[in-house]
Amino acid sequence: MVENSVYLVDFGEGWARRYLQAGLGRQEEFHGLERLEAAFVTHLHSDHIVDYPNILTFGSSDGLANRPKPLQVFGPGPRPSLVPLGNSDAPEPPVLNASNPTPGLRDTTEYLYQAFANDLNDNMRDSLKPDPHSLITVHDIELPVGVAVDPNIDVAPRMSPFPVFEDERVRVSATLVDHAPVFPAFAFRFDTADGSVVISGDTNACDNLVELARGADMLVHEVIDIAWAEGLVPDPPSPAQQAKIEHLVNSHTPIEDVGKVAERAGVRTLVLTHLAPADNPPERWLEAGRDFSGEILVGEDLMELGVGVARRN
Ligand SMILES: [Zn+2]
Ligand SMILES: [Zn+2]
Known part of the structure; x- marks a missing residue:
């Protein structure tokens, strides 16, 4: 928290409950997430995003709809190629979502909206809740120009820090x-x-x-x-x-x-x-x-x- 605003890193298991237990949402006029200005996702391993669907689905009722502007979420873009097999003797496993097997955060978000379409469409039509796209703006973080990476050789070549948000x-x-x-x-x-x-x-x-x-x-x-x-x-x-x-x-x-x-x-x-x-x-x-x-x-x-x-x- 900075002054009265909250900045979140990752959506691990139980983050929303801990957010409220930490008192970050507790103020007379708040439901919970009104003060959440921006969130930053380090990487797409499931232990860091397993409760990301929480904010996409519950966020509207939990305070995002009361914010004057959309929550900004920043996270990884797509991996340019599949991870190589860990052991060359192992059989090739099936590839899930083969047309886009390594989505970044923006595509992941859209897939989650598809997965929850029944509920989200219900809420927009029956309860007149807003389109979740209007509450949350998702950004795939772009690497600086000139930083070229072949992740199957080196996922983190030496580079200088670069700005993401201000x-x-x-x-x-x-x-x-x-x-x-x-x-x-x-x-x-x-x-x-x-x-x-x-x-x-x-x-x-x-x-x-x-x-x-x-x-x-x-x-x-x-x-x-x-x-x-x-x-x-x-x-x-x-x-x-x-x-x-x-x-x-x-x-x-x-x-x-x-x-x-x-x-x-x-x-x-x-x-x-x-x-x-x-x-x-x-x-x-x-x-x-x-x-x-x-x-x-x-x-x-x-x-x-x-x-x-x-x-x-
Ligand atoms: Zn990890
Ligand atoms: Zn981890």
């Missing part, structure tokens, strides 16, 4: 991060008069992210316990088990690396999030502090942290 309260910039084979996957930086917050999204330790986070007040970064990941599978693992482990190890940031990322970026506070596994004791995560000279915190649902004026309160 209003009178916040300037939002992004960069590509290394969550291979996902492309595009973004980290976002929010600069305000009070300070700056960077959200890593899902990524391995990534130089683009270090540049984006340079000097930020707060870096909210994902982390994985590699020892846990390696213990998940029997020895020897099946090809599917091996592929899963390789994804976890290669596309997330180990405890042993995340403190170094924060130290290189020179941030004041590191907040660990997207904890894998979710039930590690906090002491295990705080081992990342060995490599980081700033403040380190283990994120929890409904935790409220501030920068600038909010930090001093």
Whole structure:
């Protein structure tokens, strides 16, 4: 939240309930989402968008229809080609939605409107609710001119941060991060008069992210316990088990690396999030502090942290 406006990152499971529980919608005249100015989707893995349909369907009743202008949603564009097979010996799986198998956020949104067409048409005709297109404007984030990527070679070649969104309260910039084979996957930086917050999204330790986070007040970064990941599978693992482990190890940031990322970026506070596994004791995560000279915190649902004026309160 900046002043009285809310900026959301990702639509993970239960986001809407947590939004209200956090008090972001609680004001006399509000139903809930009136103060939500913009939302930013890091990547299209389902753990980050599984409750995106919530805002497309319930948003009208939950306050979006009371906003003076549409909610702005920014997220990944389409992947230019399918992800290669993880194991060349594996049989070719079927391709879902073969005419558009790797849609970006705009197309994903339209498919969701199709999936909920029965309900949405009912609501527009029977309850005279507005066309959801009039409440939410969805943008596929375009990479800067000159940044050419073959995601089957490198999903996050070195690049400088680029602007995504700006209003009178916040300037939002992004960069590509290394969550291979996902492309595009973004980290976002929010600069305000009070300070700056960077959200890593899902990524391995990534130089683009270090540049984006340079000097930020707060870096909210994902982390994985590699020892846990390696213990998940029997020895020897099946090809599917091996592929899963390789994804976890290669596309997330180990405890042993995340403190170094924060130290290189020179941030004041590191907040660990997207904890894998979710039930590690906090002491295990705080081992990342060995490599980081700033403040380190283990994120929890409904935790409220501030920068600038909010930090001093
Ligand atoms: Zn992911
Ligand atoms: Zn994730």
